[in-house]
Amino acid sequence: MASTTIGLVVAIAVIVIVAVLWLAMSRRRSQQLRDRFGPEYEHAVRTEKNVRRAEATLEARAKRVDALHIRPLGPEDATRFDATWRGVQARFIDDPKGAVTEADRLVGEVMSARGYPLGDFEQRVADISVDHPDVVMNYRAAREIALVHARGQASTEDLRQAMVHYRALFKDLLEIGDVRVTTSARGDEVRAAETAEAARIEADREAQMGRRR
Numbered sequence: 562m563a564s565t566t567i568g569l570v571v572a573i574a575v576i577v578i579v580a581v582l583w584l585a586m587s588r589r590r591s592q593q594l595r596d597r598f599g600p601e602y603e604h605a606v607r608t609e610k611n612v613r614r615a616e617a618t619l620e621a622r623a624k625r626v627d628a629l630h631i632r633p634l635g636p637e638d639a640t641r642f643d644a645t646w647r648g649v650q651a652r653f654i655d656d657p658k659g660a661v662t663e664a665d666r667l668v669g670e671v672m673s674a675r676g677y678p679l680g681d682f683e684q685r686v687a688d689i690s691v692d693h694p695d696v697v698m699n700y701r702a703a704r705e706i707a708l709v710h711a712r713g714q715a716s717t718e719d720l721r722q723a724m725v726h727y728r729a730l731f732k733d734l735l736e737i738g739d740v741r742v743t744t745s746a747r748g749d750e751v752r753a754a755e756t757a758e759a760a761r762i763e764a765d766r767e768a769q770m771g772r773r774r
Contacts (some may be wrong), residue, residue, distance in 0.1 A: 594619050599672060601694040626691040631676045639735055642671055646731055650724070655719040663709050664727040668700070671734045689734070696733045699726035 594616055595602045605615035634642070634695045642711070645667060653660035673679055677688050682704060689698040703726035 589614060597623070597694070599689065599694040599737075601690045601697055604698070604726070611744070622687050623691050626688055629676055629678070631689070631692065633736060634671070634674060638674055642667070642674075642731075642735060653721070655722055657717055657724075658715075661703075661707060661715075661720050661723045661727070663733070664724060665703070668727055668731055668734070671731065675734065688729075693730070693733045696730045699729040702726045718773055 576644065586614055591612070598619055602615070606612055609615040609618060620741065631681055646664075649660050649667060651661045651745070669679055672685065677685065677712065679685065686697055689700065703723045706715055706719050706723035706726070710720060715723075
């Protein structure tokens with residue numbers, strides 16, 4: 562009887578230890594995914610409506626992108642793309658619609674140059690969310706405005722916002738080498754860049770209108 566009781570206690574203890582270890586590993590896994598994907602983690606949870614499914618989705622994305630061997634741009638390509646982007650921004654003053662269309666095309670070119678497959682839009686979003694989680698929401702927002710624009714329903718302000726979103730993504734994709742910053746630091750940089758860019762585009766537009774008067 563005593564040996565049976567001891568065996569039962571040991572079995573319960575083992576079960577408790579295994580449960581505690583599983584919980585600790587699960588929490589660690591969740592935290593690692595939160596740190597890697599930042600705001601995209603919460604977006605995945607909202608989309609999947611289940612934490613485990615969301616985490617499995619994010620892990621599958623990471624595994625896919627790791628197999629793609631995404632490469633950084635060389636200095637010459639980065640300089641060329643940056644110069645092209647400046648031209649697109651300048652075009653916005655006289656041709657907002659054309660500039661947004663060109664910005665969408667240019668982002669696709671940079672993605673392709675870095676090794677991202679240019680499949681359907683949702684797959685593109687999933688791929689860039691792995692290494693660029695803080696700007697993937699910008700891509701979604703810009704694309705939505707671009708679709709509204711394609712239907713002829715976007716205002717000039719909508720198009721300006723699309724340019725701001727495209728710029729945030731473009732600059733993040735333009736990174737040279739394997740330099741990485743933390744998610745929080747990159748998020749701060751992105752938000753600061755968006756604010757500055759919005760102000761600059763608006764100032765350029767107002768200056769151009771002033772000269773026309």
